[in-house]
Amino acid sequence: xxxxxxxxxxxxxxxxxxxxxxxxxxxxxxxxxxxxxxxxxxxxxxxxxxxxxxxxxxxxxxxxxxxxxxxxxxxxxxxxxxxxxxxxxxxxxxxxxxxxxxxxxxxxxxxxxxxxxxxxxxxxxxxxxxxxxxxxxxxxxxxxxxxxxxxxxxxxxxxxxxxxxxxxxxxxxxxxxxxxxxxxxxxxxxxxxxxxxxxxxxxxxxxxxxxxxxxxxxxxxxxxxxxxxxxxxxxxxxxxxxxxxxxxxxxxxxxxxxxxxxxxxxxxxxxxxxxxxxxxxxxxxxxxxxxxxxxxxxxxxxxxxxxxxxxxxxxxxxxxxxxxxxxxxxxxxxxxxxxxxxxxxxxxxxxxxxxx
Numbered sequence: 001x002x003x004x005x006x007x008x009x010x011x012x013x014x015x016x017x018x019x020x021x022x023x024x025x026x027x028x029x030x031x032x033x034x035x036x037x038x039x040x041x042x043x044x045x046x047x048x049x050x051x052x053x054x055x056x057x058x059x060x061x062x063x064x065x066x067x068x069x070x071x072x073x074x075x076x077x078x079x080x081x082x083x084x085x086x087x088x089x090x091x092x093x094x095x096x097x098x099x100x101x102x103x104x105x106x107x108x109x110x111x112x113x114x115x116x117x118x119x120x121x122x123x124x125x126x127x128x129x130x131x132x133x134x135x136x137x138x139x140x141x142x143x144x145x146x147x148x149x150x151x152x153x154x155x156x157x158x159x160x161x162x163x164x165x166x167x168x169x170x171x172x173x174x175x176x177x178x179x180x181x182x183x184x185x186x187x188x189x190x191x192x193x194x195x196x197x198x199x200x201x202x203x204x205x206x207x208x209x210x211x212x213x214x215x216x217x218x219x220x221x222x223x224x225x226x227x228x229x230x231x232x233x234x235x236x237x238x239x240x241x242x243x244x245x246x247x248x249x250x251x252x253x254x255x256x257x258x259x260x261x262x263x264x265x266x267x268x269x270x271x272x273x274x275x276x277x278x279x280x281x282x283x284x285x286x287x288x289x290x291x292x293x294x295x296x297x298x299x300x301x302x303x304x305x306x307x308x309x310x311x312x313x314x315x316x317x318x319x320x321x322x323x324x325x326x327x328x329x330x331x332x333x334x335x336x337x338x339x340x341x342x343x344x345x346x347x348x349x350x351x352x353x354x355x356x
Contacts, residue, residue: 116332126306317341
């Protein structure tokens with residue numbers, strides 16, 4: 001019995017040891033499997049992350065390269081355009097300079113003449129301008145009067161044309177109203193004939209209303225015709241008055257034009273000679289000096305830009321000129337202007353030199 005018990009105990013112990021061993025082995029296997037799975041997952045995850053990072057990096061690098069390439073291309077295109085523009089501008093500038101040089105060679109500026117010659121040319125220019133001004137003064141206000149009459153006649157003609165259009169529209173309106181009256185009379189006659197063949201009072205009343213309406217239409221048309229007739233009468237009176245004024249103005253215009261033509265015919269040859277002489281003198285004067293002369297002449301009341309020294313005073317504003325400045329003017333070494341009015345001053349002896 002003890003022997004069997006001992007045997008049973010050994011067997012139980014053995015079974016427990018095997019069971020424990022199996023459990024331990026199973027646990028170790030499970031742990032090893034879990035570790036392996038975890039390692040594989042981590043490796044796979046790391047590989048995927050690495051691959052994604054590399055892909056993203058490659059995409060970023062590619063995009064940056066493309067952007068850089070596009071920027072370089074754009075920059076190169078812009079630089080090429082700028083170079084072409086500069087080249088075109090340089091070519092245009094060269095052509096312009098060449099053309100200017102040729103023009104300059106063809107028409108050299110009169111800068112080689114002395115100050116004395118410039119002063120004499122300016123005085124001659126002023127003399128010609130003064131003579132032309134005298135010729136224009138002879139015409140008086142005739143050119144302005146002719147212009148005013150022409151403007152007035154144009155206004156009267158426009159007014160007459162507008163009134164004629166209004167008269168035509170009123171006559172058309174009167175004619176339309178007369179046609180409406182005829183149509184209404186025809187309808188009234190028709191309704192009266194229909195009244196003779198009515199079947200009941202209702203039809204008779206309806207036709208009576210229609211006849212009454214057409215009668216009112218006729219009265220309204222007659223009223224409108226009377227109004228239009230009054231307006232036509234007024235318009236025709238205004239047209240007749242305007243035509244009378246227009247005829248008078250045309251007569252005045254013809255008279256003024258004939259007077260102006262006579263004056264122009266008398267002075268035409270003289271004026272043409274002066275203008276030709278004026279143009280010849282202008283070619284001798286420096287453009288800047290000519291511009292200054294014209295500006296002074298425009299600002300002066302009497303049109304004098306070049307004046308002589310008379311009785312120790314300016315011939316334009318009559319202010320006293322100091323003796324030293326008079327000596328400078330007589331020497332003709334430089335162009336001197338009046339410090340009060342800005343006119344160009346020349347000595348009185350220049351008139352004799354120009355005449356010679």
